[in-house]
Amino acid sequence: MRTTTTSWSAFMAGILVSAPQSVLGQKTPNENLVLADCGIGLGVNGGSTSREMIYYPGDVWTANGQTNRPTLMVNVPWxxxxxxxxxxxxxTMPNGDKWSIWLNDKIKDPNAAGDAYHSMEPDKPLKCYSYHxxxxxxxxxxxxxxxxxxCxxxxxxxxLTVKPGSGGGSSGGGSGGGKDETRITASTNGDSVELYETTANSIIATVRKTFKDGSTDCDQTPIGIGSKCTIKWKCHAADSKNNALGKMAGAYDLMAARSEFSSRRESKWDICKRPDTRPGREGQCQQYETKIDHYVRLPRSIDATMDNIPPAGSGRNPNVLGWMNYEITCESSAFACTICNAIGTSMGVASGSLGAGVTLGCAAAGC
Structure with missing residues (x-):
């Protein structure tokens, strides 16, 4: 081997973002997280039987004092x-969103008592209020x-995001005009993996191998993708009839085609094809052959959520239609901030064929 040269495909210096600015600044400005005690009076010594984190993408209470339906919930073990x-x-919520909450339990209603952080938007903490x-x-x-x-x-x-008397609730009418919007929001933390002789598209295409007829969930069996790596998909659709899984898979396809999502690298190796055996020239080479190896780098994991967004003033909350994520696990891998540096705060993805806006955001410590 004589020389080795490496060339990386250039990432975009600037990114054109098609999503609304309010979405880029914060993906979930109306979200609520309720820290709840359940079965009060039925537990040991009259205490609660369970503690739950309950997530609402919009209002918890309606204008008439009822409650909307949450989209995610997780038990917090004693x-x-x-x-x-x-x-x-x-x-950790069922969609993979990791929550951390710190509170001052001496604070009384209805005052601010602490903060909540979650992995899907770690730079936008929620303020938590004592509220029984x-x-x-x-x-x-x-x-x-x-x-x-x-919180x-x-x-x-x-x-309330609507005025009392306008209907409220998760299914009320309201006077807001316009149509519901379907939005797919994805996030990654910047960790990346590099794989040999494959493409980002072929790796992302493995998600369709996990779909099961009539099921609203993915098969979570890891799939081999070469380079001693596997990819594991997790997904869920609220309804098997809304094709949420197919649309989210399409969003991943669109992201895989973007240069901000993945990069390619070539390694060229000059290998001696005909060693020189003439006296006095032993160890030299008369003819070299160039071998080219190809590598692709892409995010180690991406989480995506598909939401139905009612028009402003409708009195209805957004609701989650489905979520999907993958994680690539390798025996050895090099993590880098390359992905986050390319994506920036957020990347809008042209998605007319899906009927849903697609946004990929990135948040990684130290990037």
Whole structure:
């Protein structure tokens, strides 16, 4: 081998973003996280039977005092102490969003008592308010959950996005005009992997191997993609009839075609094809042959959520139609900030064929 040369395809210096500025600044400005105690009075010594984090993409309460339906919920196991306090509470939602909450449990209603952070938008913490209200959500076993704290970006534990009397609720009418919007929002943390002799498109295409007829979930069996790596897909659709999984897979296809998403590298190796055996020239080469190896670098993981966004003033909350994520695991890999540096704050992806706007955001510590 005589020389080795490496050339990377150039990333875009600037990115044209087609998503609205409000979306780029914050993906979920109206979200609420309720920290709830469930089955109060039915637990040991009259305590609660479970503690839950309950996620709402919009309002918790309607204008008439009822509650909207949450889209995600996770149980917070009892670890020997009441979780809503200064020691911190940690849980991961079914869509992979990791939550961390720190509270001052001495603060009284309805004052700010702490902060909540989540991995899908780590630079936009929610302020948590002490707010005790009964019958916020009823579990499948009939037990009622009461709020202990409500976390959001809105300056108060209970703020309506519609005026009282306009309908409210998750299915009310309202006077807002226009049509519902379907939006697919994706995020990555900047970690990347490099794979040998493959393409980003072929790797992303593996998601369709995980679809099962009539199912709203992916087969989570890891799939080999070469370079001693596997890819594992997780996904869920609220309804098998809305083709949410197919549309989100299409969004991943569109992202894979973008230069901000992946990069290619060539390594050229000059290999001696005919060694020189003439006296006095041993160890030299009379003829070289160039061997070219191809590599692709892409994000190690991406999380995507597909939402239905009602028109402003409709009195209806956004609702999650489905979510999808993948994670690539390798025996050895080099992580880098290349992906985040290319994407920047957010990348809009042309998506007319999907009937849904697609935005890929990136947040990585130190990038």
């Amino acid at each position: 670890n020997g102490a009441y979780p809503w306090g200064p020691q911190g509470a940690f849980a 209200k009964d019958k916020v959500y009823q579990l499948a076993d009939g037990k009622w959950c009461s709020s202990a704290y409500v 959001n970006h809105r300056g108060s534990p209970n703020v």
